[in-house]
Amino acid sequence: MPTYRLITLGPSHYCEKARWALARCRVPFREEPHVPLIHSAHTRKAGGRRSVPVLVTDSGTFADSTDILELCDRQVSGALYGSGETRRQARDLEEYFDEKLGPHTRRLVYFHVLDEKQLVVDLFAPGVSRSERTAFDLGFVAIRGLMRKGMKIDRAGAARSREQALAVFRDVSARISDGRRYLTGDRFTAADLTFASLAAPVILPPEYGWPLPPLSSLGAPLQSEVRHFRDSPAGELVLRLYREERGQVLAIGE
Ligand SMILES: N[C@@H](CCC(=O)N[C@@H](CS)C(=O)NCC(=O)O)C(=O)O
Known part of the structure; x- marks a missing residue:
């Protein structure tokens, strides 16, 4: 099987969603991380739009994380969505988290x-070319301004997003309250x-x-925010899913 190219912004949680699925389903890929703004020249050149992740394969370009998960699910039949009612629920929940959690x-x-x-x-630096790192460093104030404006x-906005993310966490906590x-x-x-990727x-x-x-290197307000989100059944679920499932690789044929 050929090695696919995954174009990313390294820390991006939608990229993490794609990375996790590819790794779990044993789809060979090489990550090509970029820095904000410059990334869009690479996504467009690969046939995507502006956003990451973009997966370039021998049968075409997949420019949305959900499309990448569906590709992984086809490679290892049903590995990510299962079938029947499970599949329907998994798709609906995925869309809910994509829309209502990730941006917030x-x-x-x-x-x-x-x-x-x-x-x-430093967060965006690993694996990025020296010239891109330098451009990000020198252009940081302008790029940050565009990011602030764009998002x-x-x-x-942060206060509204906090409420929205907490609402999704409450939904998830209620959903798992039956012990599932x-x-x-x-x-x-x-x-x-x-859920785990976009909550991360x-x-x-x-x-x-x-x-x-x-965590200890972050400012006190963000540290206390993270502690607050962790300290809920939904937050504990994220930590457990990462601990137990992030390293799992399905056996061939599983
Ligand atoms: N619906 C898209 C959303 C991806 C997304 O929001 N990506 C962000 C990074 S977290 C992005 O590319 N932002 C930069 C841009 O749009 O220029 C997906 O699921 O792939």
């Missing part, structure tokens, strides 16, 4: 970290993978597939 955990965390240039530059990252181990019942699906910015699980700064 991202905005909340960016609000807390974007003032810290070195932290952000409406300000105090009021996974969101659709007794097996891991794309719903669990998507406010949980900072140690097994995240990209190097994250230690």
Whole structure:
């Protein structure tokens, strides 16, 4: 099987969603991380739009994380969605987290970290070419301005995103209150993978597939935010899913 190219912004949680699925389903890939703004020249050149992840395969380009999960599910039949009612629920939950959680955990965390240039530059640096790193470093203030504008990252936006993310966490906590181990019942699906990946910015699980700064190095307000999100059944689920499932690779034929 050929090795696919995965174009990313390394720390991105939608990229983590794709990385996790590819690794779990043993789809060979090589990650090509970029820095914000410059990334879009690479996604477009590969046939995608502006956003990451973009997976380039011998049978075409997949420019959305859900399309990448579906490709993985086809490679290892039903590995991520199962079938029947499980499949229907997994798809619905995935879409719910994609729409209602991902944009909000991202905005909340960016609000807390974007003032810290070195932290952000270091976060995107691993695996990126020297010239791109330099461009990000030199253009940081302008790129940050565009990110703030594009994602409406300000105090009021962060407050709305916090409420929205907490609402999703409450939904998830209620859903698992019957003691189920996974969101659709007794097996891991794309719903669990998507929830854990897109919640990760406010949980900072140690097994995240990209190097994250230690909790203790972050500012006090973000540390207390992370502790608050971790300290809920949904937050505990994210930590457990990362601990137990992030390293799992399905056996061929499983
Ligand atoms: N629906 C897309 C959303 C992906 C997304 O929001 N990606 C962000 C990174 S977390 C991105 O590419 N932002 C930069 C941009 O849009 O230019 C997916 O699931 O792949």
